[in-house]
Amino acid sequence: MRYRTRVTAPATALIGTAMALSGGHTAYAAAGKTPGGKGTPGPETLGDPVFPALGNDGYRVSAYHLDLAYDATTGLVEATTTLNLRTSQALTRFSLDALGLDIHSVRVGGRTAAFEQVDEKLRITPDRALPDGARVTVRVEYSADPRRTLAHTAWVPTPDGFAVAGQPNSAHTVFPCNDHPRDKADFTFRITVPAGLRGVASGLLVCTENLDGGRTAYTYRSRSPIATELVQITVGDYVIKDRQGPHGLPLRDVVPAARAQALEPALALTPGLVEWLEARLGAYPFETYGLLPCNSDDPNAFDFTGLETQTLTLYKPNYLLQEESKIGSHMMHELVHSYFGNSVCPDTWADLWLNEGHADFYGLLYRYERGWADSIGLTTMEARMKNTYARGDQWRHDSGPVAAPNAVNLFDSQRYLGGVLVLYALRQAVGEDVFNAIERAFLERHRGGSATTEDYIAVASQVSGQDQSGFLREWLYGTTTPRMPGHPDWTVTPVTSSLATPHKRTGGHYHDASATL
Structure with missing residues (x-):
C-alpha cells in the first residue's frame, strides 16, 4: 500500500490520467452490443516479416499506464501495467507479449481473468467473451528482476538502478504489451524510488509525490504516441539539467x-x-x-x-x-x-532502412559540412557514397537487399549506409530541392504513426511528379546494385563469396552507428 503525503502537481493531472486509462468505467463497453457473445482467440502475431512471433492481433492499444516501484535493497521491481485497448474482432481470448515477468494477477474490465504464460506470450481469457469494438481496460500486476538472464532483454542494470533499451523486440521483458511499432499508444509512467534516487521516463514530468519512508513517486506523460520499443524508464542517482532549444523547445538531460x-x-x-x-x-x-x-x-x-x-x-x-x-x-x-523512427515508425521491421538510412544520411551531411573526416578518412558525401557503391553487390550478397532483412542481419550496414546510398541515388535522380520536399511531405503525412517502404515510394512519386516505384524498388529490393544517376563512371566491386559483412552489430539491440559515421 502506498500512502501519499504530499503532491506537487494539480490533482486534476492524476485524475485525468486515471480517467483516460479506465475510459471512465471499470468494465468493458461496446455501444449497442452485449458482452458475452461468441468469439475466437485472437491471433498471437501481427505478421511481421522479420519477427513473425512479435505482436498480437484482434485489438489495438490506445494507452498504457506503467506503475513501477524499485527496491534498491533487492534490485527488484514491483509493477502494474494498465492498458486501454479496443477490440477489432470478438475475442474469447487475447494475448500480450511478455517474457521474464512474474505475473501475479490479471483483470479485464475490472474482473479477474484467467491467464497463462507460454513462450513469450501472456494468454488472457476474460470471464466472458469480448465483443467486436469493445473498449477494454486490462490490468496486469507482476514483478521483475532487471538482472535476470533471458534470451534477450530490454533491462540495462546499473550500480544504482536501471535503464531500458527495448529495440527491436524486447520491451515486453519490462512490461506486458503489444510489442510492435505498428501499435503505438499514449503512455504515462509512475516510478517510485527510494531516497537518494530519481525516476525518469519518456515525456514530461506532471507530478511528484513524497511518500512514506522517504520514497518519491515521479509521474511522466507523453504528449505523443510511443512505440513500445522506444519507451525509456530509468532509475538512478541522476540530476536533471534543463536548457532551452530553438523556438523555446525545452531540453532536459538526465545525467549521473x-x-x-x-x-x-x-x-x-x-x-x-x-x-x-x-x-x-x-x-x-x-x-x-x-x-x-x-x-x-x-x-x-x-x-x-x-x-x-x-x-x-x-x-x-x-x-x-x-x-x-x-x-x-x-x-x-x-x-x-x-523524425525517422520515432515520429514515423517502421510499419514492419523490414522497413528499418527508413530509420537508419535517414539517420546516417543526415549524420554524414552534418559531419561533412563541418569538415570532419569520417570513420574511413573521407570528407565528402560523394566520396563516401562512391566507396559504399563499390561495396553494393557484396552487401546485397551478404545481407540481402536494403529493404529485405531478416532477424540475423537486421542491423547490418546494409540498413544504414545501404539506406544512405538509396537516398543519395534518389536525390541524384530528382534533384536536391525535390528530394527535400519528399522528405518533409513523408514526415508530415505519417507523423505520429507508422509507415511502410511503399508509403515512402508513394510520397516520392507524388512529390516528384514521376513514378519512382520502379527506380526505388530496384534500389531497395534488387540483388545487384543499379547504376548511380549522375555517376556513370562508378563501378561495383565483384562479389567475394566468403567476405564478412562490415560493421555488423555485436549484440541484440542496435548497430553501433558511430562505426559507420
Missing part, C-alpha cells in the same frame, strides 16, 4: 550526478543540433528532447553507443566525454530518429 560537469560540453551541443536539423526537416516533433548518459561503464551492460528512446536518447557516458568531432555526427544520427 557524479559526471554532470564532465558531460556538460557534450550536452551543450544539443541546441545547435536541433536548429540545424529543423532547417532541413521542419519543427522538432515532440514536447522535449535530451540525453540520458546511462550510469554504467560496464562494457557488457549494453552493446551499443546510443539508442533513440523517445524524447530521451540513451548513451554510454564515456562516449560523450570525447571531443565534438568524434561525437557530433552520432548525436545528429540519434536526433534524426526523433
Whole structure:
C-alpha cells in the first residue's frame, strides 16, 4: 500500500490520467452490443516479416499506464501495467507479449481473468467473451528482476538502478504489451524510488509525490504516441539539467550526478543540433528532447553507443566525454530518429532502412559540412557514397537487399549506409530541392504513426511528379546494385563469396552507428 503525503502537481493531472486509462468505467463497453457473445482467440502475431512471433492481433492499444516501484535493497521491481485497448474482432481470448515477468494477477474490465504464460506470450481469457469494438481496460500486476538472464532483454542494470533499451523486440521483458511499432499508444509512467534516487521516463514530468519512508513517486506523460520499443524508464542517482532549444523547445538531460560537469560540453551541443536539423526537416516533433548518459561503464551492460528512446536518447557516458568531432555526427544520427523512427515508425521491421538510412544520411551531411573526416578518412558525401557503391553487390550478397532483412542481419550496414546510398541515388535522380520536399511531405503525412517502404515510394512519386516505384524498388529490393544517376563512371566491386559483412552489430539491440559515421 502506498500512502501519499504530499503532491506537487494539480490533482486534476492524476485524475485525468486515471480517467483516460479506465475510459471512465471499470468494465468493458461496446455501444449497442452485449458482452458475452461468441468469439475466437485472437491471433498471437501481427505478421511481421522479420519477427513473425512479435505482436498480437484482434485489438489495438490506445494507452498504457506503467506503475513501477524499485527496491534498491533487492534490485527488484514491483509493477502494474494498465492498458486501454479496443477490440477489432470478438475475442474469447487475447494475448500480450511478455517474457521474464512474474505475473501475479490479471483483470479485464475490472474482473479477474484467467491467464497463462507460454513462450513469450501472456494468454488472457476474460470471464466472458469480448465483443467486436469493445473498449477494454486490462490490468496486469507482476514483478521483475532487471538482472535476470533471458534470451534477450530490454533491462540495462546499473550500480544504482536501471535503464531500458527495448529495440527491436524486447520491451515486453519490462512490461506486458503489444510489442510492435505498428501499435503505438499514449503512455504515462509512475516510478517510485527510494531516497537518494530519481525516476525518469519518456515525456514530461506532471507530478511528484513524497511518500512514506522517504520514497518519491515521479509521474511522466507523453504528449505523443510511443512505440513500445522506444519507451525509456530509468532509475538512478541522476540530476536533471534543463536548457532551452530553438523556438523555446525545452531540453532536459538526465545525467549521473557524479559526471554532470564532465558531460556538460557534450550536452551543450544539443541546441545547435536541433536548429540545424529543423532547417532541413521542419519543427522538432515532440514536447522535449535530451540525453540520458546511462550510469554504467560496464562494457557488457549494453552493446551499443546510443539508442533513440523517445524524447530521451540513451548513451554510454564515456562516449560523450570525447571531443565534438568524434561525437557530433552520432548525436545528429540519434536526433534524426526523433523524425525517422520515432515520429514515423517502421510499419514492419523490414522497413528499418527508413530509420537508419535517414539517420546516417543526415549524420554524414552534418559531419561533412563541418569538415570532419569520417570513420574511413573521407570528407565528402560523394566520396563516401562512391566507396559504399563499390561495396553494393557484396552487401546485397551478404545481407540481402536494403529493404529485405531478416532477424540475423537486421542491423547490418546494409540498413544504414545501404539506406544512405538509396537516398543519395534518389536525390541524384530528382534533384536536391525535390528530394527535400519528399522528405518533409513523408514526415508530415505519417507523423505520429507508422509507415511502410511503399508509403515512402508513394510520397516520392507524388512529390516528384514521376513514378519512382520502379527506380526505388530496384534500389531497395534488387540483388545487384543499379547504376548511380549522375555517376556513370562508378563501378561495383565483384562479389567475394566468403567476405564478412562490415560493421555488423555485436549484440541484440542496435548497430553501433558511430562505426559507420
